[in-house]
Amino acid sequence: MPRHFLRDDDLTPAEQREVLELAMAFREDRTVRTPLAGPQGVALLFDKPTLRTQVSFSTGIAEMGGFPVMVDGRLAQVGVRESVADVTRVLDRQVSAIVWRTFGQDRIEEMAAVSRVPVVNALTDEFHPCQLLADLLTVAQHRGGLAALPGQRLVYVGDAANNMAVSYLLAGATAGLHVVVCGPAGYLPDDDVVARAAGIAGTTGGSVEVTTDAEAAVVGADVVVTDTWVSMGDEDEAAERVADLLPYQVTPDLLARAKQDAIFLHCLPAYRGKEVAAEVIDGPRSVVWDEAENRLHAQKAVLTFLLEQR
Numbered sequence: 348m349p350r351h352f353l354r355d356d357d358l359t360p361a362e363q364r365e366v367l368e369l370a371m372a373f374r375e376d377r378t379v380r381t382p383l384a385g386p387q388g389v390a391l392l393f394d395k396p397t398l399r400t401q402v403s404f405s406t407g408i409a410e411m412g413g414f415p416v417m418v419d420g421r422l423a424q425v426g427v428r429e430s431v432a433d434v435t436r437v438l439d440r441q442v443s444a445i446v447w448r449t450f451g452q453d454r455i456e457e458m459a460a461v462s463r464v465p466v467v468n469a470l471t472d473e474f475h476p477c478q479l480l481a482d483l484l485t486v487a488q489h490r491g492g493l494a495a496l497p498g499q500r501l502v503y504v505g506d507a508a509n510n511m512a513v514s515y516l517l518a519g520a521t522a523g524l525h526v527v528v529c530g531p532a533g534y535l536p537d538d539d540v541v542a543r544a545a546g547i548a549g550t551t552g553g554s555v556e557v558t559t560d561a562e563a564a565v566v567g568a569d570v571v572v573t574d575t576w577v578s579m580g581d582e583d584e585a586a587e588r589v590a591d592l593l594p595y596q597v598t599p600d601l602l603a604r605a606k607q608d609a610i611f612l613h614c615l616p617a618y619r620g621k622e623v624a625a626e627v628i629d630g631p632r633s634v635v636w637d638e639a640e641n642r643l644h645a646q647k648a649v650l651t652f653l654l655e656q657r
Contacts, residue, residue: 348456349462349463349464349465349466349656349657350465350652350653350656350657351413351459351465351466351467351474351538352465352467352468352477352649352657353452353455353456353459353466353468353474354452354468354473354474354476354477354514354517354651355474355476355479355514355517355518355521356455356517356518356521356543356547357476358521359521360362360369360521360523360547360550360551361479362652363483363518363521364522365380365652366447366478366645366648366649366652367481367483367484367487367493367522367648368493368650369405369648369651369652370484370641370644370645370648371482371484371487371493371494371644372645372648373644373647373648374484374488374641374644375646377410377643377647378411378593380411380647380651381410381411381412382411382412382650382651382654382655383408383412383413383414383443383650383654384411384412384413385412385413385589386412386413386414387412387413387414387443388413388414388415388416388441388442388443389404389408389413389415389416389442389443389445389446389650390416390418390438390441390442390444391404391405391408391415391416391417391446391469392420392425392438392444392445392446392447392448392449392473393416393417393418393419393420393422393447393448393451393469394420394425394447394448394450395420395449395450395470395605397436397448397469398615398616399546399615399639400448400470400477400642401417401441402444403639403642403643403646404453404469404646405417406523406643407572407643407647407650408448410647411647411650411651413443416441416442418438420448420449421531425449425454425517426454426462426542428434428487431454431457431458432457432458432461433459433461435458436461437460438464439462439463439464439584440462440463440630443464443654444464444465444466444467444470444650444653444654445458445464445465445467446466446467447466447467447469447517447528447630448469448470448471449470449471450471450472451471451472451473452468452471452472452473452474452578454471455468457473465650465656465657466537466590467587467643467646467649467650467653470510471510472578473513474510474513474517475510475511475514475614476518477567477642477645477646478511478514478555478642479514479515479517479518479519479650480518480615480645480646480648480649481638481639481641481642481644481645481646482515482518482572482612482641483496483518483519483522483611483637483645484512484641484644484645485612485634485641486499486501486524486569486570486610486612488511488634488641489610489634489637489639490569490570492586495553496522496523496524497522497523497524497551497552497553498523498524498525498552498553499524499525499569499570500524500525500527500567500568500569500570500627501515501519501524501525501526501527501568501569501570501572502514502527502528502529502564502565502570502571502572502605503515503526503527503528503529503572503573503574503590503652504529504530504561504564504565504571504572504573504597504601505529505530505534505573505574505595505597505622506534506574506575506576506578506588506592506597507528507529507534507535507536507574508530508533508534508535508537509574509578510520510535510578511574511614512528512530512534512536512574513540515528515572515634516528516540516541516543516544517540517543517547517554518535518544518545519553519555520544520547520548520551520553520554520555521547521551521553522551523548523551523552523553524553525550525553525554525556525637526544526548526553526554526555526556527555527556527558527564527568528555528556528557528558529557529558529559529560529564529565530559530592530595531559531591531592531594531595532559533559533591534591534592535557535559536557541555541557561594561595561601562601562604565601565602565604565605566589566604566605567605567606568604568605568606568609568624569606569608569609569610570604570610570611570612571601571602571605571608571609571610571611571612572611572612572613573595573597573613573622573623574613574614575616575617575618575621575622576588576589576592576621577589577618577619581594589621592622593621595622596621596622596624597611597623597624597628598624598626598627599624599627599630599632600614602627602632609632610632610633610634611623611628611630611632611633611635612634612635612638613625613628613633613635613638614638615635615638615639617635
């Protein structure tokens with residue numbers, strides 16, 4: 348059976364470290380490994396808007412010796428025109444892996460249950476595991492290397508119930524980070540996610556914390572993170588969400604409470620004046636462009652890892 352990457356805790360701490368080490372190698376030499384030489388195809392299936400995901404996977408697959416097979420979700424209508432299982436059985440006879448950016452986690456889990464090739468979650472409503480590999484790579488790049496990842500204090504501020512906050516809890520705990528997610532009441536992660544992350548942290552020396560106090564949370568932070576307040580699918584609630592979350596904007600004053608050498612991350616797209624002040628995201632502590640580039644290296648690494656498990 349193939350290995351899949353559907354959520355952050357699909358990788359053990361040792362496997363996550365292996366993937367990040369390979370991502371570092373890809374940063375140094377973008378063609379250091381070419382497991383798709385042939386060339387072999389990888390299906391890229393998009394149900395949601397995309398820029399970084401499409402560009403990084405397309406470029407990465409080509410640099411790995413393969414070619415991207417673009418599938419427009421609006422045309423394929425997976426689960427409407429054809430069932431998820433039927434679409435999967437068409438694709439897995441023609442490509443070496445499937446990458447899907449979709450809505451419910453149940454959809455990608457249904458695909459993985461029948462696929463004969465690795466399936467990669469390029470974003471669902473519940474998790475964004477490829478982004479977290481890129482973010483961990485970025486933290487390592489700017490905070491002393493992979494060996495320095497364990498023990499870093501990473502503070503996420505904003506909508507702490509969304510897929511990014513959940514992935515930070517799981518992936519950060521797996522890497523041995525001290526992860527704090529902070530948001531107002533009503534925007535906090537489910538207890539079962541927190542419990543799962545805490546269980547992982549207990550094996551890696553990390554920790555997890557959920558709080559509503561942003562000013563206290565960022566004190567001593569090595570990394571400060573935020574994300575858009577209005578995720579795809581939440582547009583009808585935009586005004587209410589902005590009003591609720593405005594006190595959690597990452598401002599220069601809030602960032603000043605972190606360590607002097609703390610870095611700022613945002614997975615993009617960013618909305619200046621809402622979740623983050625322009626002075627922060629465009630300022631000297633922001634590493635968001637390295638973070639965006641690292642999607643390329645991290646995704647090549649996880650694809651290589653999965654392909655070599657077959």
